[in-house]
Amino acid sequence: MINTDMSQYLGVFLDEGREQLDLLETNILKMERGDHSIEMLQMLFRAAHTLKGSSRAMGFMAIGDLTHEMENILDDLRNDKLSVDTNIVNALLDCLDALTSLVESVSNNSDDSETDKDIPGLVARLNALRLGQAAPASTAPAAEAAAVEAAPAPSIDIPVSDFELTAIQEARASGLSVFHIGVELNPECLMKSVRVFMVLGALEALGTVLVSDPREEQLEDEAFDLKFQLLFATEHNHDEVMSPLSRISEIEKIVVSQWEGQVVASAAEASASDAAEATPEPVLALVESAPAPVAEAAPAKPAEAPAAKAPEAPAAKSSEAPAAKSAPRAAEAAAPAQHSQTIRVDxxxxxxxxxxxxxxxxxxxxxxxxxxxxxxxxxxxxxxxxxxxxxxxxxxxxxxxxxxxxxxxxxxIDGVFQRMPRMIRDLAQKTGKEIDFQMLGGETELDRSVLEVLGDPLIHLLRNSVDHGVEEPEGRIAAGKPRVGVVTLGARHEENHIVIEITDDGRGIDPVKIKAAGVKKGIITQAAADLMTDRDSLSLIFASGFSTAQTISDISGRGVGMDIVRSNLEKLGGRILLDSKVGKGSRFTIHLPLTLAIVRALLVQAGGGTYVIPLSSVVEMLRLGESNGGIVRRTVGGQAVIVLRGKTVPLANVADVLCGNPRATAADRIPDDAYVVIVGFGEKQIGLCVDALAGEQEVVIKSLGMLLGDITGLSGATILGDGRVALIMDVAKAVESIRDVSLLAAQPRELALKS
Missing domain, CATH: 1.10.287 (Helix Hairpins)
Structure with missing residues (x-):
């Protein structure tokens, strides 16, 4: 349940929580791949510690408790009590999955009881991993603790008034326990009074605060350094008092000690020589009995006053001792860092x-x-x-x-890329393959609206590379390859768009098998298959319902993944190309616009109207006729085509594209001297015939709205400088609607080009 006073910070908690979870996952995977540096382990520990503190401050105790157990494992790793292995990494990643589920349930304001049930099992796994490595040293702490308990405890001085002294005596007389509580805030704490309020609020439910030093007014005004102390009367035991306090974030250390002593000095009893330096109020010398301090971070520095220092040996052996011992190094490492000047904007x-x-x-x-x-x-x-x-x-x-x-x-784009290493790792374990996953160009920037849709297509393509592409280790060795397969995910800027490539060095894709599967599933006819080039055959994997998997699994085999990839990318105005060689591997190349809002475009005139073609989709522009480079209109089966550098490109009038005509335009409807804009990507191109080229211009894409419905070949509209409305061509749909494969399949015997 969210603390009412903290609910206003829920959005910040969710954003920062997700950031810390992403940071943990990314660096745990790096740690598994061999990065065991102290900087890496410090970064992991700080991320876990931050998440623990913020979640407990917000009242999400399940998140805080599980993160605390992860923190213990990470602390053992950085102190060389444990060594990184697959079991530890698996346990940490499973904990991250549970934490992610809990954070999302907070975001959705829903109950995640199933994940709550899993937490005890995860905690047990983490504890078993710790005990399995640290068991030989388990007898030493008990001996040290016993020795410390027998040693005399230091005194703790706190000024009290006569009224407060009476209250302390009455509390003890009534059978209540009186505890001394020493609190030291984190040096980076921004709102000290808020932490004081949270400490006092946690104690109010358990008893009565009798004395505070500094006084409450000073605490409220933040007129103190990083330390304050309290005397607290309660009927609860030490652990019950400590439990709610240990969940408060941005606290360096909390020490709770029960007082069993008497008043041994006061201003009235002080000698004359001491009277000038004595405080005007009595001073209690409280002697700790069975102290049980809990350190949220580092113990007090040696230079500090002994009166504020808790016994070191019990603290070092408490459940949070590892955090206490190593936090100074974390603070020192983080000290030089500068906070970036950023704000969160909706x-x-x-x-x-x-x-x-x-x-x-x-x-x-x-x-x-x-x-x-x-x-x-x-x-x-x-x-x-x-x-x-x-x-x-x-x-x-x-x-x-x-x-x-x-x-x-x-x-x-790294924000999307960082979701992939974990998935690749899990798939490799599930399929029994060994994969070296490499990411390049994560700093490449892309519009937020494009990034939001990009994740799913990349996941499908990478799963396809792992499941279908990379071979099992034995198969790779038999083929003369290293047993470890390489899958690469890279991004780069190229002119006015983004190029993303996914490559693997696996078995590649056999076009013969692809064509056979297409015929078997009824996607193409046998006649069309016989006339297909290898590149055309590879494009069949993007057809709806196509799959070569022999069995259906939770990884692949249902014939929906690659179709979804193409569909989602086309919605972004992007295209995908496939290049593959049997035995060598495959490469998927994705072309995406930098943004979906403002684009550089070519203006054309056709049929009395003005149309806009995004320049990212324009391959080249030309004009038909013998006098214009010898590019002349030809026909195949009565439909217009041109031969451009040895490749047959079908021609279509803009009107035919908008009407959804699946075939190229009839040859007699295209002028001999028409302007042609070649659009598309790679091998998949068509020529759009227009009346005139009207120049280039930046245009703002506007939605056509729901009233016009879905018009084939149009993706939106824009307003030109003279106030006229121009329609924006959907090049992906235009290219898809007029297929050269369909043309050849329709006329399998008419392959001779006719002038």
């Missing part, structure tokens, strides 16, 4: 801001056109010249503002 505000920038881009284009027309009409007019200059300055500033807003929406 995504909807960025979206609204981008929409406003889009409107400015439209107006900028219109003003530029008007200024240019005025300058041409009145070349000698000084005002027209000044207007044109001002317009150019506004265009430059608007462009810079647009770039900055776009950068604010851009995120490193």
């Amino acid at each position: 995504v909807s505000r960025l979206d609204n801001l981008l929409n406003l920038i889009g409107e400015m881009v439209i107006d900028r284009t219109q003003i530029a056109r008007i200024s240019g027309d005025l300058r041409e009409r009145y070349p000698q007019d000084e005002l027209a010249s000044h207007l044109l200059e001002a317009t150019n300055r506004i265009a430059r500033i608007t462009g810079e503002l647009q770039d900055e807003i776009m950068k604010a929406r851009m995120l490193p």
Whole structure:
């Protein structure tokens, strides 16, 4: 249950919690791959400690308790009490899965009772791992603890008034236990009074705070350093008092000690020589009995006053002792770090801001056109010249503002990439394969709206590489390959789009088997299969329902994965290409636009209307006719094609594409001197025939809305500088709707090109 006073911080807790979980998973996998440096282990420990503190502060005790157990394992690793092995990594990753489930249940305000049931089992696994490694040394702590209990405990001085002294005596007389509670806050604690409030709030439910040093007014005003102490009367035992206090974050150390002593000194009994230095209030000398301190981080430094120092040996052997011993190193390592100056902004505000920038881009284009027309009409007019200059300055500033807003929406693709190593590792274990997974170009930035949809396609492709691509170790050795397969996920900028490549050095894809599976499932005819090139055959794996898996598993075999990949990428305005060699491996190449909001585009005229074609999809532009490079219209089966560098490219009028015609346009409907825009990616291209090319321009993509429905070949609309509306072509759908494979299958014997 969320503390009412802390509920306002829930959003921050969820964001930071997810960040810490991602950090833990990424670095645990690095640790498994051999990075056992002290910096790595310190980073893991700090992430677990941060998550524990924030979750306990918010009242999510299950998250805090499980993270605490992980913290113990990590502390044993960095202190060389344990060594990294598969069992430890598996246990830590299973704990992360449970923590992720708990965090998401908090986000959804739902009950995750199933995960709660799993936590005792996870805790037992972690404890078993610790005991299995540290059992030989288990007898030493008991001897040390016994020796410390027999040693005299230090005194703890705290000033009290006569009224408070009476209250202490009455509490003891009534059978209550009086505890001294010493609290030391973390040096990085930002709101000391909040932590004081949380400590007092936790104690109110158990008893009465009799004395505070400094006084409550000073505590509320934060008029103290990092330490304060309390005298507390309660009928509960030490452990019951300690339990709620240990869950409060940003506390360096809490020591709870029961007082069994008497008042041994006061201002009235002090000697004359001491009277000048004595405090005006009595001083209690409290002698600790059976102290049981719990350290959230480091023990007190030797330079501090002995009165504030807890017994070291019991603290070192308490359940949180490892955290106490090693926290100073963590603090020292983190000291030089500088906090980045960032703020959290709601995504909807960025979206609204981008929409406003889009409107400015439209107006900028219109003003530029008007200024240019005025300058041409009145070349000698000084005002027209000044207007044109001002317009150019506004265009430059608007462009810079647009770039900055776009950068604010851009995120490193590493956020998506970091979800993959864990998946690859688990799949490798499940399939009995050994895989070296490499990631490149994680710093490449992509629009947030594109990143949100990119995860699922990448997961499908990587699972496909592991399940179908990489062979088992024995098979790789028999084929003369290293037993460890290599799967690579990389990203890079290329002109005005992003290229993502997934490669493996596995068995590759046999086009003959692909065609046979396509015929068997009725996706293509045998006649069409006989005429397919190897590259065309490979494209069949993206057909709906296609699969070559012999058995259905939880990894693959249902024939839906690759179809989903293509569908999701096309929604982003992207394309996917496949290149594979039998016995060598496969490479999937994804082309994506940098953003889905503002794009650079080619304007064309066709059928009396203006259309927009994104430049990322334009391969080249040409004009038909013998006088224009010898590119002439030809026919196959009555349909228009051109032969471009040895490749047959079907031609289609814009009207035929928009009407959903699945075939190329009839040859007699395309002029001999038509302009042709070749669109598509790689081998899959068509030629769009237009009346004229109207230039390039940045356009803002606007949705067509629900009233018009889904129009084949259109992805949206934009407003031009003169106020006219232009329709934006959906190149992916256009290329898909007119297939050269369908053309050949329809006319299997008419392969001779006719002029």
